[in-house]
Amino acid sequence: MALAGVRVIELAGLAPAPFCGMILSDFGARVIRVDRTKVAMTVDTQARGKQSVALNLKSPKGVAVLKRLCLQSDVVLEPYRKGVMEKMGLGPEDLIKENPRLIYARLTGYGQSGSYAKAAGHDINYLAMSGLLSMLGRSSEKPYAPLNLVADFAGGGLMCAFGIVLALLERSRSGQGQIIDASMVEGAAYVGSFMWKSRSIGLWNRPRGENLLDSGAPFYDTYRTSDGKYVAVGAIEPQFYQQLIQGLGLDDTDLPSQMSVTDWPQLRQTFTQVFATKTQAEWGQIFDGTDACVTPVLSQDEVLSHSHNQARGSFLKDSQGEISPRPAPVLSRSPAEPCGSRDPFIGEHTRSVLKEYGFDQAQIEQLLSAGIVECNEAKARL
């Protein structure tokens, strides 16, 4: 796999950093998650392929253990607010001095500088600060955050993984590691560059929810079908729009022009009435195989059984029966090989990892008896 041989130390975080770690693990990196001790359960639901070491970083000996792990690793990924790692003596200066090849990834909401750098926050806050949240929501409704997708994952975990891969590639030429300052505000905004770069062509010059791609256009929206499900319509181009009208059994000459913005409410009403006359499956029989850009709105469970997704194996079922998306993108020669076994318990691999990283039996026992580390191999064998 593309990242085979890359060793990552992931400090346990909430959601963005775990997603970053899972991406790296899916594509072959060895990801060791460092959990707190005395914690019953992990909140990392994206732990596929990871190992877990439970380590108390509030103790100097715990800090020394982490330093030793980072000394023999390629990447350290930290999900804390600005200054936390420095407070523990684990800042970039501390670690890169000992391992100049280390890639030090810092995934935060607001970045390592600026007045918000030390403020707590979550996806919706970062999305709000990016400028994108102001554009999300239907006309006359308040802005809404699309799950915690855009800042936590697209602009956070994924962008950070991208930064790590860039730094690994650069290190292959320079031999040097570097610091990655991954701000979720900036990552989300960067993902949304199109929204800034397309202002000049007037794509966003109307109020929220009244533009072409923000639920304003009736030919770019969702519609309820007679069985209470939904279809998604994306027929933007005239030639696709014509196929939509045809599939709906409408006569274009009876309708206002597609781009007559003032007539969009009336056109939406017509589409709403027509889509409500058939089931989602019936509309699928009409539109599948055409370029009308009409697709079923599938639930998280339905995605597995749709013929297109099935043909590609787009979704996986792991050994626990859990459905989840397969890693993307698909590389032809070195594709991801996501681990199918269960996620690790906290501290499950403490002993084996410390041994692999050069700690002898006496040192491990001492760390265990002092509560610096915890080992939960037994739980794993239950």
Ligand SMILES: C[C@H](CCC[C@H](C)C(=O)SCCNC(=O)CCNC(=O)[C@H](O)C(C)(C)COP(=O)(O)OP(=O)(O)OC[C@H]1O[C@@H](n2cnc3c(N)ncnc32)[C@H](O)[C@@H]1OP(=O)(O)O)[C@H]1CC[C@H]2[C@@H]3[C@H](O)C[C@@H]4C[C@H](O)CC[C@]4(C)[C@H]3C[C@H](O)[C@]12C
């Ligand atoms: C996981 C579910 C989904 C959450 C997604 C949500 C929408 C997000 O947006 S997540 C993105 C959050 N932001 C960031 O990641 C940006 C960077 N990070 C931060 O800004 C901060 O970390 C913070 C604001 C997120 C948290 O601040 P906090 O003060 O807690 O921590 P820091 O300042 O960063 O300092 C870390 C401290 O920890 C010490 N540390 C670190 N490692 C160790 C170690 N190994 N040993 C010892 N100590 C360690 C470090 O020294 C720092 O200490 P100091 O502070 O002393 O310096 C979640 C959605 C719903 C959640 C559930 C729900 O809330 C109910 C339950 C609540 C319960 O309390 C927990 C379980 C819940 C089930 C809970 C579980 C999950 O959180 C959810 C499911």
